Amino acid sequence: MLQTAMRFSHTLLKEVILTGDTVVDATMGNGHDTAFLAQLVGLNGLVYAFDVQEQALQNTDKRLVETGLREQVRLFHQGHETIATAIPEETSLRAAIFNLGYLPKSDKQIITKPDTTEQALDALLARLESKGRIVLVVYYGHTGGEAELAMVQDYCQKLPQEIYSVLTYQFINQKNNPPILFCIERK
Template identity: 75%
Template structure:
């Protein structure tokens, strides 16, 4: 059976992340990806997780505490556009994940935007190790979603093939704008 974009994102990350790595959850949301990353990197690794909504931080902190995964995670109550200022210049990452759109079961007017997503990608690419991956799951069926999808697609298409491979993964026969996954891998 074909995997959903969300499940496939985890498959792509599991292939490259190992214990002790440093990774980024650019949009922590309800904490599912943050906890997943924390399990992969173990207590010797580092997860840097970002979100602008207090609700996201609260849900993520609870999930991490319940699973005994707090030691390796730093939660930042700020947008992913601040990655450049939060991560030390020498911090190298193995992977990053974005779920772009809005926080499920919350205020649908608070969304990720093309500008902040571009800033985050610009900050992450130079820190990505060879064979490292940045996965973006783009939910675009809301106001502003199409613009962000366009930005991500254009950004990925313009990455030089000598340095990056980019994959897209989507279901093309489903209703209600199923998410589209992009995976950037550094060569």
């Protein structure tokens, strides 16, 4: 059976993340990906997780405490556009994940935006290790979503093929704008 974009994002990350790695959850949301990453990196690894909404931090912190994964995670109540200054420049990253759109069951007016996502991608690519991956799951069925999808697609298509491989994964016969996954891998 074909995997959903979310499930496939985890498959792609599991293939490259090792115990002790440093990774990023650029949009922590309710903490599902943050906890998943924390399990993969283990106690010797580190997860940097970002979100602009206090509710996201509270939900994620609670999930991490309940699962015993809080120690290896640094939560930032700030947007992913601050990755360049929040994560030390010399830090190399194995992987990152984005869920672009809005926080489920919250204010749908608070959305990720193309300019901040582009800033985050620039900062992550500068730190991405060889064979490292950045996965973006783009939810675009809301006001502003199409613009962000267009930016991500354009950004990925312009990456030099000598340095990066880029995959896109989507269901083309489903209604209601199913998410589209992009995976950037540094060669």
